[in-house]
Amino acid sequence: MSAPLLRLETLTKRFGSGIAVDAVSLDLAASEFFCLLGPSGCGKSTLLRLVAGFEAPDSGAIRLGDEDLTALPAHRRPVNMMFQSYALFPHMSVGRNVAYGLKGLVTGRAATTERVAALLRLVRLDGYADRAPATLSGGQRQRVALARALAREPRVLLLDEPMAALDRSLREETQGELRALQRRLGTAFVVVTHDPAEAMTLADRVGVMDRGRLVQVGRPADLYRRPATRFVAGLLGDVNLIPGRLGADAPGPHRAVETAFGTWLGRAPEAPVAAGAAVVLAVRPEDLRPEDLRPEDLRPEDLRLGGEGAPATLIEETFLGDRIRRVLRLADGTLLRATAAPGEGAPAVGEAVAIRFAPDAATILPA
Structure with missing residues (x-):
């Protein structure tokens, strides 16, 4: 891989006597779609929050290009996060929810309206600006949250279980849309998921986490065919x-x-x-x-x-x-x-x- 866009250096995070993230090191390339895969409680969401700046590591470093982000507050990082719950404001229209992501970035009503319309077109929600979030399907609410997360044009977009609230058929459809969108934008995506099929469908590379450790990183086919541990072998399929x-x-x-x-x-x-x-x-x-x-025709002694x-x-x-x-x-x-x-x-x-x-x-x- 060429010079990494994002570099995590032996990140460690403790909560009380427990270690949620245990000396994790990882390089992420520009324009890469990366999935963090593992069961509940393995530390993958905590790792995402460390990168976003919502948690501070006990040790280690987070670097984006030549910039050290480790001590930088979340609002100053060129990184954005889309939450599992989507966190849309119910009292705001779709357009105002997306515009919220533009605060301090775009000035003037006309410029804001134009940028919101462009973002909604990007996620295939043309004409939805005046709708209330409560009137949308789960997949549509997800796309509104995605448009808001992309509003600031982050260099890395973090997505925590983005498909968890969707039913199976919609989840499969949305996976294709998310992958296509990432390819069009060229933005680095890091997705947390507990679903092996989702990780292998979406990702250029997958990082498998177990009890706070990143136990194996590789392309989906390589992890499936060449697991490094029994845990990885069992996680990725029968x-x-x-x-x-x-x-x-x-x-x-x-x-x-x-x-x-x-x-x-x-x-x-x-x-x-x-x-x-x-x-x-x-x-x-x-x-x-x-x-x-x-x-x-076959006797054990003939093997x-x-x-x-x-x-x-x-x-x-x-x-x-x-x-x-x-x-x-x-x-x-x-x-x-x-x-x-x-x-x-x-x-x-x-x-x-x-x-x-x-x-x-x-x-x-x-x-």
């Missing part, structure tokens, strides 16, 4: 976690893992792990392939490095519309999940299968 022991070094980017149903290869862990250590193989259900098997397959029984099949979910039971009782598109051939429930996955589809993670 995953099979197969326990085992790390074997000897293998050629190339893979390591061997000794499991209850044979020796398998997976992508080597990013952090050094000693041979013999307890690990898990993380395999996404769509990468697990149950194939037809006659029991006499070879890399995985000729492991015998299992297909015990459950569920139709989910766009995919079929299958549950498979290994000889030791371990249950695994596999998904495939409808119509893809598979044995019937109760039949024997061979479980296979490619080495690149498995990530070795510390247990």
Whole structure:
């Protein structure tokens, strides 16, 4: 990444004896759409408030370009924040709500009216200036709040759970609109969300937070395919976690893992792990392939490095519309999940299968 627009340097924030944000460092590029993802209470909203200036860090620094914002009050930062509740003034019209964001920036009624109209056009609310917020849908209120937040042309726009109040269909539609708007403006957006699908849909990069720490940052596809921890693997979608022991070094980017149903290869862990250590193989259900098997065709003692397959029984099949979910039971009782598109051939429930996955589809993670 080129010189960052926003830089957070080991930010730490405590509330009493608890640490809400624990030595977080992050670089944000100009025009980047970044998502902070994590469960409730992980510190992501507190981190956003530190950047906005609504909270002061106990240690660390916040820099925007060459400017140190750490001690700068919120109203003097070239940063703006849109709150989860939207915080619209109910006694003001839509136009006056947006104009409130222009206070001290634009003078004169004509100039203000023109700027408000331009902002409402930007968020596709032409003609709504005289409406009361109470008469608008949730998606429309969100767009009014967004127009007000953009009024001061911030260099970084912070959005705290912007889709939380919307129903599913409207949320999906609004995600596309928000992404398109950010691309048109070229403003850096930082969005806080607890929804992995939302983060992966919106973001250029995602930062996963767990108990105050930023545990992994990367592009959505990289986080999904190459999680650094069991927490990240589970947060970003369904995953099979197969326990085992790390074997000897293998050629190339893979390591061997000794499991209850044979020796398998997976992508080597990013952090050094000693041979013999307890690990898990993380395999996404769509990468697990149950194939037809006659029991006499595959014996556990015939398993070879890399995985000729492991015998299992297909015990459950569920139709989910766009995919079929299958549950498979290994000889030791371990249950695994596999998904495939409808119509893809598979044995019937109760039949024997061979479980296979490619080495690149498995990530070795510390247990």
